[in-house]
Amino acid sequence: MSDMKHLAILIKDLEDQLVVCMRCGMCQAVCPVFAETGREADVARGKLALLDGLVQEMFKDPKGVNDRLMRCLLCGSCSANCPSGVKVLDIFIKARAILTGYMGLHPLKKAIFRGMLVRPEFFNSLMEWGSKLQGIFVKPVDDLLGTSCGRFFSPLGDRHIKALAPVAFHQMVEPMNSRPGASGLKVGFFVGCVIDKVFPGIGEAVLRTMDHHGVGVFLPEDFACCGIPALSSGDTVAFNKLVRYNLQRFTAQPFDFLITACATCTSTIKKLWPLMAQDLDAETQEQVAAMASKTMDVSQFLVDKLGIRQVETQGDEKKVNLTYHDPCHLKKSLGVAAQPRTLLQANPGYRLVEMLEADRCCGMGGSFNLQHYDISAAIGKRKRENIEQSGCEVVATSCPACMLQITDMLSQAGDRIQVKHAIEIYAESLARK
Amino acid sequence: MKALIKEFEGVLGKDNVFQDETDRMTYSYDAAVLDPALPSLVLRPTSSEALGKVVGLCNEYGLPLTVRGAGTNLSGGTIPKAGGVVVLTNALNRxxxxxxxxxxxxxxxxxxxxxxxxxxxxxxxxxxxxxxxxxxxxxxxxxxxxxxxxxxxxxxxxxxxxxxxxxxxxxxxxxxxxxxxxxxxxxxxxxxxxxxxxxxxxxxxxxxxxxxxMPPARKAMMAIFDDINKASETVAAIIAHRIVPVTLEFMDNFTIRAVEDFSHAGLPVDAAALLLIEVDGHPVQVEEDAEKVESLCRQMGAMSIRVAQDAAERDKVWEARRAALSALSRVKPTTVLEDATVPRSKIPVMIRAIEEIAKEFNLTIGTFGHAGDGNLHPTILTDRRNHEEWERVEKAIDAIFDRALALGGTLSGEHGIGMAKSRFLEKETSRATILYSRRIKAALDPKNILNPGKIIGE
The missing domain is CATH 3.30.465.10 (Uridine Diphospho-n-acetylenolpyruvylglucosamine Reductase; domain 3)
Incomplete structure (x- = not known):
């Protein structure tokens, strides 16, 4: 449990940020959860009013407030659209930490975050077993999307899941520390859990691309989770452990940029590590700030640092139609939307066709999908319709978590549309050369 | 109450009756800077039939009823009566x-x-x-x-x-x-x-x-002034010359600087005031009106005029205007958006009056708004937690109302009276007006359950 001093610091912080909300209600226009439920407690203004109510001691129901705080995708649409600039996500993340600290973490979450997530070696071997055994519980439903569903009454509900990869990324590749090649640059590669365990092909595409462009890569042994699952459940203990663990791994070797192919990992390292580091020791704070400043999405690195440009080609009748979904944690959190599109258009085999509402949240929201699948799926269906109506054969995005959700939605609808990561599309063009 | 809740659940379905205090808390406020009031129930009818039944039941049981759409009211019109019922319309959206x-x-x-x-x-x-x-x-x-x-x-x-x-x-x-x-x-x-x-x-x-x-053509422009009086007199001149733009918006120097800090739209930060003007209609008429407005602005002493050449430039003009409230609201924690309105010829006097009031009460007031229709939005930037300053804010609001009324204006152009301004209503009208209105209210709503306390008090 967080100590009281820590809580006191966080609460004081909250009060100063809460007064910024002028209750104009403009967040109702963009909140994907509110669009489905129409409940004020689901939209940022309602949640901020509840937190304010707790601070003012107008009522005393921290559990009720926490339950409602958890009905949020942390997509940041409200923040991005807020006239008065309320730092909604900062407030919600901190509030979840304060309330979890006050009430205690759910024992199951405690077991997952503190027993497993902070011990990458143990987590990995557990998942390897899971990967071997999952065939007993799930059966394949869609060959193109590679999805499975529950074989019998299953906690998966109606989900069409991407099963754990038979061989995880960390099993495919050895730890690396290669020198810069022709580019003169070297990157640290922050893989992230979903790419490691479900989409190892994305990790391979990153390495192939770096190799092609003569970029040195540092990939440490037993890399870990960025900490977002723990933090979004208010567990700052597990989160801080993971931040420290990652810092220790990634400060072992010098490199120019830390790249990820996961929008959520990028946003967590760049935004949430520094946000939560405020009460850590000065040395760690400095390390966090330094790491955050050199972290970027892989497309941002390729376009902004290596100068990859889209290719102009003629005779495009053979091109495959491709659409792009903006992950919230890339566009709304970090303002990165042009670079992944440039990367996609650097592959002459595809034609980029924009879908409607490309930057509308897919409804995944990490553990939100586990706790509120009905709302998550309703939001996902709107995304699926927009993808389908774009007339594309492939939908690309920059976040493996979005890929899970989009794959589930397309598979349930029986669409024959492939889901790929932007870096996979780009890496395909390298293979052709 | 329990039997009544059962009855509401029968009409609306369990999911559309919110009883939990935490949920009810989120319907205790709107966008006005007023104290919240906790309703005892929140109801969300999904059909017109259910809405009618809810109204009838509330009357039968004498429960005060406040209808709420998006809760963006700026005068407290959607803040319920404590212990009353909030009826949501957002499921009636066809x-x-x-x-x-x-x-x-x-x-x-x-x-x-x-x-x-x-x-x-x-x-x-x-x-x-x-x-x-x-x-x-x-x-x-x-x-x-x-x-x-x-x-x-x-x-x-x-x-x-x-x-x-x-x-x-x-x-x-x-x-x-x-x-x-x-x-x-x-x-x-x-x-x-x-x-x-x-x-x-x-x-x-x-x-x-x-x-x-839909009008087939439109044209937008921005006129920049080094003197706030020249800008406000231009507004009066355009109207006096029988030109009726779609939009004729005013922004004072404080607002210009706030917008520029916030959006870096390239606004002239040393200008005393801006006018944002759009004309629409038949393409030929639009050209003619735009030219007339432009030359009028010059005659009245505009330093420069930027005419939007295409849709992108036009969007830029309006982006600056739309950012005004956002930009101002970022300056201080509490934003009091007023909307006292005067006959349009009185705009120059009213703008000067607001400047004097800001000085008299030592407050930060950014003024922007619909100058063309006399509806200005003097926006007081403050922190409600500072009690001493808040008292001055309340006095300044009184002063703004007094000046607007003295100029033949009105308390509210578009935000409503609600709870925020009901005590001023008699000042603008008369005692008899209030009593007449109350008699209508009493005849139509004998138990006084329909949004009680709004406009005419209780």
Whole structure:
């Protein structure tokens, strides 16, 4: 449990940020959860009013407030659209930490975050077993999307899941520390859990691309989770452990940029590590700030640092139609939307066709999908319709978590549309050369 | 109460009756800077039939009832009576009909204004009222508040587009007024009474709105002034020259600097004031009007004029205006947005009066707004937690009202009276006006359950 001093610091912080909300209600226009439920407690203004109510001691129901705080995708649409600039996500993340600290973490979450997530070696071997055994519980439903569903009454509900990869990324590749090649640059590669365990092909595409462009890569042994699952459940203990663990791994070797192919990992390292580091020791704070400043999405690195440009080609009748979904944690959190599109258009085999509402949240929201699948799926269906109506054969995005959700939605609808990561599309063009 | 909750659950379904204190807390406020009040129940009817039954039941049991759309009210009109019931309209959000032959649309009260405007525009038609909250505000709320917007100067306000209403009286019986025809003198003009009644006389069920053809051309420009008086006198001059722009917006130096800090739109930060002007209509007329406005601005002493050459430049002009409130609200924690309104020829005097009031009470006031229709938004930037300053804010608001009324103006152009301004109502009208209004209210709502305490007090 967080100590009281820590809580006191966080609460004081909250009060100063809460007064910024002028209750104009403009967040109702963009909140994907509110669009489905129409409940004020689901939209940022309602949640901020509840937190304010707790601070003012107008009522005393921290559990009720926490339950409602958890009905949020942390997509940041409200923040991005807020006239008065309320730092909604900062407030919600901190509030979840304060309330979890006050009430205690759910024992199951405690077991997952503190027993497993902070011990990458143990987590990995557990998942390897899971990967071997999952065939007993799930059966394949869609060959193109590679999805499975529950074989019998299953906690998966109606989900069409991407099963754990038979061989995880960390099993495919050895730890690396290669020198810069022709580019003169070297990157640290922050893989992230979903790419490691479900989409190892994305990790391979990153390495192939770096190799092609003569970029040195540092990939440490037993890399870990960025900490977002723990933090979004208010567990700052597990989160801080993971931040420290990652810092220790990634400060072992010098490199120019830390790249990820996961929008959520990028946003967590760049935004949430520094946000939560405020009460850590000065040395760690400095390390966090330094790491955050050199972290970027892989497309941002390729376009902004290596100068990859889209290719102009003629005779495009053979091109495959491709659409792009903006992950919230890339566009709304970090303002990165042009670079992944440039990367996609650097592959002459595809034609980029924009879908409607490309930057509308897919409804995944990490553990939100586990706790509120009905709302998550309703939001996902709107995304699926927009993808389908774009007339594309492939939908690309920059976040493996979005890929899970989009794959589930397309598979349930029986669409024959492939889901790929932007870096996979780009890496395909390298293979052709 | 338990039996009553059962009854509501029977009508609405369990999921649409919110009893939990935590949920009720989120319906205790709106966008006005006023104290919240906790309702005892929140109800979310999903059909017009259920809405009528809810109204009838509330009356039967004497439960105060406040209808809420998006809760963006700036005068406290959607803050419930403590212990009363909040009725949500956001599940009643169907556009029932858009009639392209007879140019009208029929909507349920919970339709979001901007979504409706977009649906109408997709058919080449135009619904002009565009209140600042249109991205979330509901048409029911717009009608109840008689909402305005940026286009009021040329196109009027919500009232000018309400052709017919079906609403529930306090017993939950349907009352109909108006028609789908351009002309209609059938019966009392109940619509005239209900529009702007802030939920105190009935509960809207269906609203019929007038549509007009989309003007084929428009042109926007920005005129920059080194003297605030020259800018405000230009506003009066444009109107006096019989030109009626769609939009004629004013921004003072404080607002310009706040917007520029916030959006880096390239505004002239040393300008004393800006006018943002748009004309629309037939392309030939648009060109002619734009030229006239431009030369008028120059005659009146504008330092420079930027005419938007294309849609992108036009968007840039309006982006600056739309950012005004956002930018101001970032300066201090509490933003008090006033909307006292004066006859348009009095705009220069009113702007000077606001400057004097800011000095007298030592407050930061940014002024922007719909100068062309006399509806300015002096915006007081403060921190409500600073009690000493808050007292000065309240005195300054009184002073703004006094000056506006002395100039023959009105307390509120478009935000409503609600709770925030009801104690000033007599100042503008008369004791008899209040009593007359209360007699109407008492006759139509004998138990005083329909949004009690709003407009005319209790």
């Amino acid at each position: 556009i029932i009909e858009i009639n392209e032959e007879d140019l009208y649309a029929v909507v349920e009260p919970g339709v979001v204004t901007a979504k409706f405007a977009a649906a109408v525009e997709a058919k080449g038609l135009f619904y002009p009222p565009d209140p600042g909250s249109q991205a979330v505000s509901t048409l029911g709320g717009n009608v109840a508040e008689n909402a305005g917007g940026l286009r009021g100067l040329r196109y009027g306000v919500t009232r000018d587009y309400v052709m017919a209403l079906e609403f529930f009286d306090v017993n939950g019986e349907v009352v109909k007024t108006g028609a789908r025809t351009v002309k209609c003198v059938t019966g009392y003009n109940l619509g005239g009474l209900l529009v702007g009644s802030e939920g105190t006389l009935g509960v809207f069920d269906k609203i019929t709105l007038k549509l007009i053809p």
